[in-house]
Every structure is written in C-alpha cells, then in structure tokens.
Amino acid sequence: MSIETPELAYHERWERIKARFGSWGLTTYGILAFAFLYLPIVILILFSFNESRSVSKWTGFSLRWYGEMLKDDKIMISMWNSIFLAVVSTAIATVLGTLAALGLERYSFRGKTAVDSMFYLPVIIPDIAMAIMLLLFFNMSGIGFTPWKVSLFGVKLAVPYSVIIGHVAFNISFVAIVVRARLAQMDRTLEEAAQDLYANTWQTFRRVTLPMLMPGILGGALLAFTLSLDDFVITFFTSGAGFNTLPVRVFGMIKKGVTPKINALSTLMLAVSLSLVVISILLRTRSGDEESVQMGF
Amino acid sequence: MERLRRNPELQAWLLLAIPAAFLLIFFMAPLVIVFVYSFLERGKYGGVEWVFTLENIRRVFDPLYFKTFVRSFYIAIVTTLITLILGYPLAYYIANSPPSRRNALVFALMIPFWTNFLIRTYAWLTLLRTHTGLINVTLLNWGLIQKPLPLFGNDFAIILGLVYGWLPVMVLPIYAALERLDRSLLEAARDLYASSFYAFRRVTWPLSIPGVVAGSMLVFIPSLGAFVTPAILGGGKSLMIGNIISNQFLGAHDWPFGSALSMVMMIAMLIATLIYFRWTTSSEIAT
Structure with a gap:
C-alpha cells in the first residue's frame, strides 16, 4: 500500500x-x-542433596538431609497439621465463598456496594494487619487459641479453630472472586431454558447452574487450598502454643540456623505446590472444551 | 416458599447470610477492635486499660518509629518501580509470543508464584548471606573480590527479596491487558507511518495502563506491609513497619501501640492508593 x-x-x-x-x-x-x-x-x-552441612559449598551428592527430615517428628506433625488445616479451611471457605459469589453476582439489593467491599477487603489487607486483628479478637472475645482436643475414630486430633477461622476469613474472598468470574462468563440462556421447561429454582440450580459452575468452584477451592498451605503470617499469630504448620516450622528453623534440611523440606513443599498448579491447569484446560454441559434431566 | 421465589432480595440475603455474618464477626469486628485499641492505654501485663488516649497515635509519629515508616514507604515504592520496569517487558514478551507458547510461559510464571513465599525468601538467604552466602563464597573463591560484598542485612537484600517475590503479580495483569489489546489498532498506527516507538507510546502503553495500575497496587500493598522478607533478609538490623508491629505483640506486649501502628499503616496505604488512582486516571486522559 x-x-x-x-x-x-x-x-x-x-x-x-x-x-x-x-x-x-x-x-x-x-x-x-x-x-x-x-x-x-x-x-x-x-x-538439598548436598552431603555436608553447607548450603553454599557443594561437597557431594547425598540423600542424608531427606532422611533427617523424615526422622524429625516435629516436621512430620507440622506436615499433618498443615494438611488438616488446609483441608478443613478450604472446605468451609469453598461453600461460603460460593454462596457469597451467587448472592453478589446474581442479585442486586440495597447496600450491595458495602457488602461487595467487605468481601474484597480481606484480599487487599496486608497479612500482618489481618494477623494482629485476629490475634486481638481471639484474645479480647475470650475465644482463645488453644486447639480443641478431639478424638475421632480413635485418632487424636488437635483442632486449631482460631487458625481455621483466620484462614477461612481470607479464603472466602478468594473463592468468591474466582467463582464470580466464572458466573459472569456463564451463558444464562441454559438456565432460562430450564426454567421455561418448568424446572423450579432448586432444580435449575442443582442440574444446570451448579454443574456449569463446577470448574470455577474447583478452581477457587484449589486456590484456597494453596493459600492455606502457604500461609505463614496469619497462622503464626493466630495459633496457640504447640500448634505448628510447615511454614511456621520452617520459619523457626531458619531463625535457628541454616542447614540443607530446610532445603530438603522446601523441595518437598515445592513439589506439592507444583502438583497443585498442574492440577489447576489441567482443570482449566479440561473445563475449556467442556463448555457444553450434559444435563441429566 | 412462594414469597421467596417472588422476592429476589430475600434470596440474595439468604445466600449471603452465612458468609457475610462470618466476615462481619471474624473480619470486620477484629478491624473495629484494632481501631478501638489504638486509642486505649496499655495494660500492665499486656492487654489494655479502658482509658482513652491519643498517646499511641502520637508515638507513631515519634521520629524513632516514623523513620521506619518512611523507610518502609521508600522500600515499597522502589520495589514497585523495579518490578514494573522488569515486569513490563516480560509481560510484553509473553503477550507477543506465538499463542501456542503463551500458555506455557504463563504457566512458567505461575510456578515460582505458587512456591511458598517463605521458601523463596529463604532461597535468597542462602545466596546473599555475607560470609556463607553462595554469591560471596563463589566470588571470593574465584578471586574476583577480596572482601565479601554487602548483600545481606540491608535495604538492598529486602528490595531484592520483595522484587523477586512479587514480580509475577506485576506481570500477570499487564500481560492480561496486553493480550486483550486489539492488534488492528497497532496496524492502523503503522499504516499511518507511526514509528514503532510512537505506536507503542500512543497505543500500547495507554491501553495497558489498567494492567499497570492493578499490578502496581498488588505489589505496593504487600511490600509496604512486608513482614517475612525483612525478618529473614534484613538480618535483624534492617526492619520495616511490619516487624515493628509484630514486635509490639510478640515482644513488647504493647497492643495499643501495635494497633495504632497498623491503623496508620492501613490508612497510609489507602491514601497512597487513592492518590495513585487519581494520578493514573488523570495522566491517562492527558496522553
């Protein structure tokens, strides 16, 4: 031209x-x-594979530090604590976050802006501020921090309710944001079609909305799970004496002195994060070509 | 039941009741408590005395603590600028890669981001430490330096740790903005004989500003409130406001002062955010 x-x-x-x-x-x-x-x-x-105690001079390959990590009871307990905490707080946050997303995305009502902002706040507030807020709250309200001792099917569990509440408090918002994004993209004609075919509100939700929303809910749950596993600051300030998660344990170990054992533990945690990312990517790509939802009327 | 179906407002509140109540009790109430505590007197053995005072707020502006405030602001601003300078070209590179490679690159960006922040900070600790860090040990071994470089326990280490930690958060929104960009606009500019730089300045950059704003906020806020990075890479000497706050709860047992510090920090963040938004929207109109 x-x-x-x-x-x-x-x-x-x-x-x-x-x-x-x-x-x-x-x-x-x-x-x-x-x-x-x-x-x-x-x-x-x-x-993490170094033979000697140094993390900066390579002296030879060894699995010694992985062995030491597995033998360390405190690390193993922290690991189970981390997983338990992440599972419980994710389950609660996913249900509550999804409810909130439906309420906020599908309806308009008086005072919505205020409710909306409340659901965004936990995402943007710095974690140190949220941590001390919760610390003061549990202290002042007399709820306290001591984990409940529960015996379930003969297994003794310490339920750190204060930490669970803290994690749910920030995860509700993250789940709500992810689910809302999915809701906003969703084609509403299918729901309208279901209603035209005399499905009631509950049937429409159960058979159309929920299946279509599932990738968003799973994505939100996965995000919540990762954030819960990764959190250090809020756990650190809301856990009572004797409850440690892996990040809290790692922080304590770093403060005491650097050894390849921390590297070994880090590598393990990295592997977990990596598999979670892979799962989330697989979920997203699969939901991409599954836009058409089978309706089981 | 019939009334419920006819009344969408009731439906909305039914859905929102439990999650909203949860946040009201376990988020908003704690926020109010921090606010109230900022104006109370310190108790003898931790805790508070229910006596109104402005002493805590005054102490925040005491040079001893205010200096840390200013330094934290400085560190957060420098961190945001560096992540923007490093992150923008990276986002541009990913957005301009062939579509088949784009998702893989975004994935590659996500992995370090999903890696525990503490671990990533620890990784830099093993690299930067003055006498035993990998960088200084290697440089000394190779005879490139005579004395270890001051890489650790200072603002440099903290800023490096923060930039490393938050770079992906800067890149993702900018990438999202660039990827959505309508390429025909650029072609139109080129057809009208705009140089590539001019086309970038007048088309690409203004359209990517929403991504830049989002990314900057996502980096600035956690950098200002940083606790882990200065605790680990500051080497106990270089502290930020987050560490001073935590000290009031873990060491000093001065809860009202800790509350006042976090209140002022949050208000400062809010003001900085508002100024930044005002500034970027006005400069968007100017270009």
Missing part, C-alpha cells in the same frame, strides 16, 4: 531491522527474566 519512494523504502527497511533486533532483544530479556525467577529455586533444590 505504501508509495514507493527511495526515502520510504529506506525507512521501511530500517523499521524492519529495528523490529528484528527488537524481537531478538525481547526474547533474550524473556530468557534472562525467567532465569532470574528460577535460578534461586534450582540452587535451593540442588543444595
């Missing part, structure tokens, strides 16, 4: 050269940026 004058041809060639160098430079930058993101993690994993 361009008018062919020597000057313009020159200009265009110059632009093309610039574009090529630009994209080459951009790719180089991309590689460097990812190297920056990954190198510390790779080095961390590498030194």
Whole structure:
C-alpha cells in the first residue's frame, strides 16, 4: 500500500531491522527474566542433596538431609497439621465463598456496594494487619487459641479453630472472586431454558447452574487450598502454643540456623505446590472444551 | 416458599447470610477492635486499660518509629518501580509470543508464584548471606573480590527479596491487558507511518495502563506491609513497619501501640492508593 519512494523504502527497511533486533532483544530479556525467577529455586533444590552441612559449598551428592527430615517428628506433625488445616479451611471457605459469589453476582439489593467491599477487603489487607486483628479478637472475645482436643475414630486430633477461622476469613474472598468470574462468563440462556421447561429454582440450580459452575468452584477451592498451605503470617499469630504448620516450622528453623534440611523440606513443599498448579491447569484446560454441559434431566 | 421465589432480595440475603455474618464477626469486628485499641492505654501485663488516649497515635509519629515508616514507604515504592520496569517487558514478551507458547510461559510464571513465599525468601538467604552466602563464597573463591560484598542485612537484600517475590503479580495483569489489546489498532498506527516507538507510546502503553495500575497496587500493598522478607533478609538490623508491629505483640506486649501502628499503616496505604488512582486516571486522559 505504501508509495514507493527511495526515502520510504529506506525507512521501511530500517523499521524492519529495528523490529528484528527488537524481537531478538525481547526474547533474550524473556530468557534472562525467567532465569532470574528460577535460578534461586534450582540452587535451593540442588543444595538439598548436598552431603555436608553447607548450603553454599557443594561437597557431594547425598540423600542424608531427606532422611533427617523424615526422622524429625516435629516436621512430620507440622506436615499433618498443615494438611488438616488446609483441608478443613478450604472446605468451609469453598461453600461460603460460593454462596457469597451467587448472592453478589446474581442479585442486586440495597447496600450491595458495602457488602461487595467487605468481601474484597480481606484480599487487599496486608497479612500482618489481618494477623494482629485476629490475634486481638481471639484474645479480647475470650475465644482463645488453644486447639480443641478431639478424638475421632480413635485418632487424636488437635483442632486449631482460631487458625481455621483466620484462614477461612481470607479464603472466602478468594473463592468468591474466582467463582464470580466464572458466573459472569456463564451463558444464562441454559438456565432460562430450564426454567421455561418448568424446572423450579432448586432444580435449575442443582442440574444446570451448579454443574456449569463446577470448574470455577474447583478452581477457587484449589486456590484456597494453596493459600492455606502457604500461609505463614496469619497462622503464626493466630495459633496457640504447640500448634505448628510447615511454614511456621520452617520459619523457626531458619531463625535457628541454616542447614540443607530446610532445603530438603522446601523441595518437598515445592513439589506439592507444583502438583497443585498442574492440577489447576489441567482443570482449566479440561473445563475449556467442556463448555457444553450434559444435563441429566 | 412462594414469597421467596417472588422476592429476589430475600434470596440474595439468604445466600449471603452465612458468609457475610462470618466476615462481619471474624473480619470486620477484629478491624473495629484494632481501631478501638489504638486509642486505649496499655495494660500492665499486656492487654489494655479502658482509658482513652491519643498517646499511641502520637508515638507513631515519634521520629524513632516514623523513620521506619518512611523507610518502609521508600522500600515499597522502589520495589514497585523495579518490578514494573522488569515486569513490563516480560509481560510484553509473553503477550507477543506465538499463542501456542503463551500458555506455557504463563504457566512458567505461575510456578515460582505458587512456591511458598517463605521458601523463596529463604532461597535468597542462602545466596546473599555475607560470609556463607553462595554469591560471596563463589566470588571470593574465584578471586574476583577480596572482601565479601554487602548483600545481606540491608535495604538492598529486602528490595531484592520483595522484587523477586512479587514480580509475577506485576506481570500477570499487564500481560492480561496486553493480550486483550486489539492488534488492528497497532496496524492502523503503522499504516499511518507511526514509528514503532510512537505506536507503542500512543497505543500500547495507554491501553495497558489498567494492567499497570492493578499490578502496581498488588505489589505496593504487600511490600509496604512486608513482614517475612525483612525478618529473614534484613538480618535483624534492617526492619520495616511490619516487624515493628509484630514486635509490639510478640515482644513488647504493647497492643495499643501495635494497633495504632497498623491503623496508620492501613490508612497510609489507602491514601497512597487513592492518590495513585487519581494520578493514573488523570495522566491517562492527558496522553
């Protein structure tokens, strides 16, 4: 389309050269940026296999620190605590967050802006502020922090209700945001069709809305689970004496002194996070081509 | 039942009752408690005396603590700027990759982000420590330096840790904005003989501003309230406001002062956010 004058041809060639160098430079930058993101993690994993106590001088390959980690009862208890806490708080937050998402996305009512903002606040508030808020609340209200001792089918459990409440409090909002995003994208004609076919509100919800919403709910649950497993600050401030999760244990270990045992534990936690990310990606891609929902009327 | 079906407002409240009540009790009430505690006197053995005072708020502005406040702001602003400078080209690179590679790159960005923050900070601890950190040990071994570099226990270490921790959070919203960008606009600019830089400045950049704003907020707020990073990489010397707050609860047992510090921190964040929003929306109109 361009008018062919020597000057313009020159200009265009110059632009093309610039574009090529630009994209080459951009790719180089991309590689460097990812190297920056990954190198510390790779080095961390590498030194979990170090033979000696050092995390900066490589002396030889060994699985010694993994063995020490598995033998450490405190670490193992913290691990079960972490998993228990994440499962319980995720279950509660997923149900409550989904209810909130439905209420906020599907209806308009007086005072909605205020309720809306309340559900966003826990996401943006810094975790240190939320942690001390909850600390004061549990203290002042007399609810306290001491985990309940429960015996379930002969298994003795310590239920850290204060930490569970703290985790649910921030996870409700995250679940609600993810589920709302899904609701906003959802095609409402299917629900209208169901109603036209004399399905009542509950049937429509159970047979149409819920199945279509499932990827969003699972995505929200997975996010909540990861956030709960990862949380350090809120757990640290809301757990009573004697209740430790893995991040709290890791923080304590770092404060005492650096050994490859921390690297080994980190590698284990990294593997868990990685598998959770993979699951979430698989969920998302599968739900992508499953837009059409089978309705089991 | 019939009334419920006819009344959407009632339906909404039925759905929202339990989650809203939960947040009211376990989030809003604690927030109010922190606010109230900021104006109370400190109890003898921790806790509070129910006597109104402005002493805590005054102490926040005492140079001793206010200095830390200013430093935390400085660290958070520098962190946000560096993540923006590093993150924008990365987002641009991902958005301009072939679609088949794009998802893989976003995935690659998510992995470090989903890795526990504490672990990522610890990774830098093993690299940066003055005498035993990998960087100094290696450089000394190679004879490139005579004395260990001051990489640890200072603002540099904290900013590096924060930039590393929050970079993906900056990249994702910018990427989302760039990916949505209508390419025909750029082609139109080029057809009208705009240079690539000019097209970027007048088309790409203004359209990516929402992503930049979102990313900056997502980095700035947790950086200002950082607790883990200065606790680990500050080496006990370099502290931020989050550490001072936690000290009031873990060490000093001065809850009212800790509450006052967090109140002022949250209000400062709110003001900074509002100024930033005002500023970006006005500059958006200017371009």
